[in-house]
Amino acid sequence: MICIIINHGTSYKKVIMAKKNSKTGVNKPGKINRKQLAELAGVSETTVSRVYNNPELVASDKVELVRKTAAEVGYVPDKTASVLRRKGTGNILFLEIKMQKKYDWTQISYYNWFYADIVRTLFKQMESHMYQLRHYQAESIADILALKNMNICDAILVFNVEDKEIVEALKTLEMPFICCHHTEKLNSVSICATDNFYGGMLAARYLQQAGCKKPVYITGFLKETFAHSQRLNGFLSVFAKKNVAVLDGKIGIDGGFEAGKKIIASIKNAEADCIGVVNDLTAIGVIHALIAAGIKIPEQVSIIGYDNLPFTIALPFKLATVDLFLNRIYATAVDLVIKSIRNEKIYREVIKPAIVPGESVRL
Amino acid sequence: MICIIINHGTSYKKVIMAKKNSKTGVNKPGKINRKQLAELAGVSETTVSRVYNNPELVASDKVELVRKTAAEVGYVPDKTASVLRRKGTGNILFLEIKMQKKYDWTQISYYNWFYADIVRTLFKQMESHMYQLRHYQAESIADILALKNMNICDAILVFNVEDKEIVEALKTLEMPFICCHHTEKLNSVSICATDNFYGGMLAARYLQQAGCKKPVYITGFLKETFAHSQRLNGFLSVFAKKNVAVLDGKIGIDGGFEAGKKIIASIKNAEADCIGVVNDLTAIGVIHALIAAGIKIPEQVSIIGYDNLPFTIALPFKLATVDLFLNRIYATAVDLVIKSIRNEKIYREVIKPAIVPGESVRL
DNA sequence: CTGTTAGCGCTTTCAG
């Protein structure tokens, strides 16, 4: 009899609604539960469960029957119940660590810009895995350790952290975690990182292809910031080290402005024909200094940044730069960390950046 | 006997771990459940439940006892089980609607900037209510209607939407929702909005206090965008309408550049001494046009934007602007929409913006 | 003010 009903299509929804709750009382309004679906499909609840979790263990015709019936009556598995039964939390934690840094080279938290896309990416990627995103902001090691007993997540996705002390704290949580973004140098933990060496190399090549021969490279915090030294190393893998004038000083807009002033003379003397800058923010400062000195970009000097920051839309021309593909980094990280919940493996994925062409380089 | 054990403090954790699962089998690793807590505290599970949900219904000494015991053994209520039993989802949906607009005046999605802070605010505010944030991006009315059967949230927080058609679609979901940001004009639905009229007024007053007397107001899409017309109305509530030259054209950086060119002459002729701009993005364009024409800001003309966009750090001076306090708007919205899950009321909250002083106005 | 009882919807043994 049930089978006959099924063949009538969507109108059974009413039938089902009427007969539902026969045994178990009222369930969520307008929803049918697994028991009802099982009855309608003429299988057990267990089989339905398997259809959703391990379909390979179920006869394929039954899989199809269950799926079809579910679609007809609008059945959607209840994730909450599943999570409860499985004793998980169903959450992946997006962990941001805001600790006092020894040096602070950003006047503004320019990461905010990328954050939007990262968060959207995370939300989306979680969904496809039936996980939900939870957020936590740690301001100390203690905050991180506190996670151990909070039971709010099954795994952690760490936003741009490469500090050993933090990594050690994370290890004590006995939970899979993955460190994303500028985390190339970390070992023995899962990472999903950008390839700063490769990016630096791309920047140099782009200038080289534009015919530049006398580069200046403006950077800062070379010792403190592995990402910066990698970008420089990549740059130097293209232009011979002895031919590159490296300025290691302050960065950010103000730092860039200072650095820019220092190279005005060498540009005017044609001792420098192009500039690689460690990031776009600093490049903005450099550009202001050069423009103020009457230097024409790119006629007199080409310049390339790094990060693909949107702030550069406030410049009078489009800045050539390097894009990290953060979306890809974070989407991959989600996939990997969720995998590691089951298999406890350690993953290591490095995403290659790409050039974003711009009018600041004369081709 | 249980009481005696309790008085020994944290060391019982071990005792409890050893005796746990006596009846119910293994629970989440390292966690004790409500039943065990109830036993330890010498009360019923129900009482514990009340302590967490309706403490006013429990004798205060018992509340304290339960809380203390819970703290000692590190008990944390399991939200998943609670949500399951309550037949809710435990989620508030953050709904972004990305529909094809008839007009597109932003070259870049500059909202991304604010998004980071908004999302952090939302996450944080949810937590204090034991709700979790879920995200959904709708690209059509159908996407919105689909939410009806998805059963993924208990309420919806809508990101910056004022379109009637969308609001109607939301109403069919039979779920509390709140429209945030530029939603002043909506009636009969919950809103948490910014006061654009007030902001426009503040901008005008700021210029007036700086001694400006001959304002130009640069705006666009006045008819299509209620927020823009409100900003203008606010501006005109300070400077008499007949004294203000209003330019209603294209906006964004390019639009601003065009508008800027048009007013060069009047500035040079001292027919205009200040400029109010509908937003910062447009102001950037205006500024570039004026600088290119050799006009000194703020010596020859003062200028104020709106939005407090960070892109303006790439300008050679700090732009005066108006801040909306988006954090406050969204935090309030969370509180309100969660309230309305229980009481089904309609809320209407309007947050007043404030001036962000800058060097672009000569005081 | 407090406790007892009966599940929420799902998954996981354990037997076929």
Next chain:
DNA sequence: CTGAAAGCGCTAACAG
């Protein structure tokens, strides 16, 4: 390959 039974941790009646 399939199903029955036993709960996951919590809360909402209901009855004191």
